[in-house]
Amino acid sequence: MKDFPSCFGESVIQIASSTQTAKSGAQNLVTCVYQYQSKSVSGFITVTWIKHLxxxxxxxxxxxxxxxxxxxxxxIKTWLxxxxxxxxxxVSHSASLHIFWDLSSAKFGPGPEPLQGFYLAILVNQELRLLLGDLTNEAYKKIDIYNSSPSPTPSRAIFVAKKEHVFGKRLYNSKxxxxxxxxxxxxxxxxxxxxDDDHCMAIYIDDKTVMRVARLKWNFRGNDTMTVDGVLIQVYWDVHSWLYQSVVGNAVFLFTSGDPNHKTSMAxxxxxxxxxxKSQ
Structure with missing residues (x-):
């Protein structure tokens, strides 16, 4: 089995190591990586939403x-x-970053990511590269106030990676x-x-069982494949800490489409x- 950092980090930036301490894992966070590209410039935008203790x-x-x-x-300390x-x-020596946000009416689920009633607009070198949320008109109005040029048209940023901390006793959910x-x-x-002698694990997509792993004490690390929307997905897991550590840490699951060994900066x-x- 390939190690998680190499699988996850080579093509989409190493947004985190697979080995986390219990202290850092106590924070509920979601990190999203987007890739933007135009004729003159390309790069990555990383957005991390955090819910503190x-x-x-x-x-x-x-x-x-x-x-x-x-x-x-x-x-940005949005709790203030x-x-x-x-x-x-x-502004740095090689780039400028201008961020506009409004979370005053945002609605949240159990995690730290806002679901609706918000916007987050990110300009890189005065060009709108990423626009998140449903309040797009409000975002453009706010950008116009601070920019003398007409409202910029965003380049189409591609969502290439997501890392999330999830918590539970036996069920762990994401999207x-x-x-x-x-x-x-x-x-x-x-x-x-x-x-006790035959722990098992199942993975569901939209309530449909797509993978089941029995005898986890023997198969605590492994990989398999599944198909979603006609796309082949590689699945890697490491649940050693659930089974064998006295202080329970985090198990790690990696779902990746495309070629996990892809080395270039293109998505x-x-x-x-x-x-x-695992909650105690």
Whole structure:
């Protein structure tokens, strides 16, 4: 089995190591990586939504060049009332990053990602590269106030990777779009300890069983394939900490479409990395 960092990091930036400590895993966070490209420039935008232990929400935005070198990074403490909406501008020697956001009416699910009632607009070198959320008209109006040029047309950023911390006793849930034109699917992992000597695990896509692994004490690391929307998905797992560590850490699941050995900076598919923390 290939190690997780090499599978996940080569084509879409190493947004995290697969080995996490219990302390860092206590934070509920989702990191999303988007790739943008135009005739003159290309690179990656990383957006991390964070829910801290006391319920405060944070947001981090970073941009990287095609060789995965960090160019700019901004941390936004959105739990402060004055930071629920606003804008921020950062300039480095090689890039400028301008961020506009409004989370004042955002609605959230169990995780830190807003679901609706928000916008997040990101300009790189004065060009709109990423626009998230459903309040697009409000975003363009806000951008126009601070820009003398007409409203920029966003280049089509491709969603290439997602990393998420999920928590549960036996059920772990996420969502993913495995191909660019496909639907958003519910992803569920079920960990069954009914029989002490024969732990098993099942993976569901939209409530349909797509994979079942028996005898986890022997098969705590492995890989298999499944098909979603006609796309072949490689699945890797490592649940050793669930079974054999006295202080339970996180199991790791990697779902990746396309070629996991792809070495260039062009998007080669989508990768979902789940760090599954077992509640005591």
């Amino acid at each position: 006391m319920g405060q929400l944070g947001l981090t935005v970073g941009i990287q060049n095609p060789t995965k070198q960090s160019l700019c990074r901004a941390d 009332f004055s930071k629920r909406k606003g804008h921020k501008n950062l 993913a779009r495995f191909c660019d034109e496909g639907d958003v699917h519910d992803v569920r992992i079920e960990y069954d300890t009914t029989y 080669s598919g989508f990768s979902l990395l789940l760090c599954a923390w």
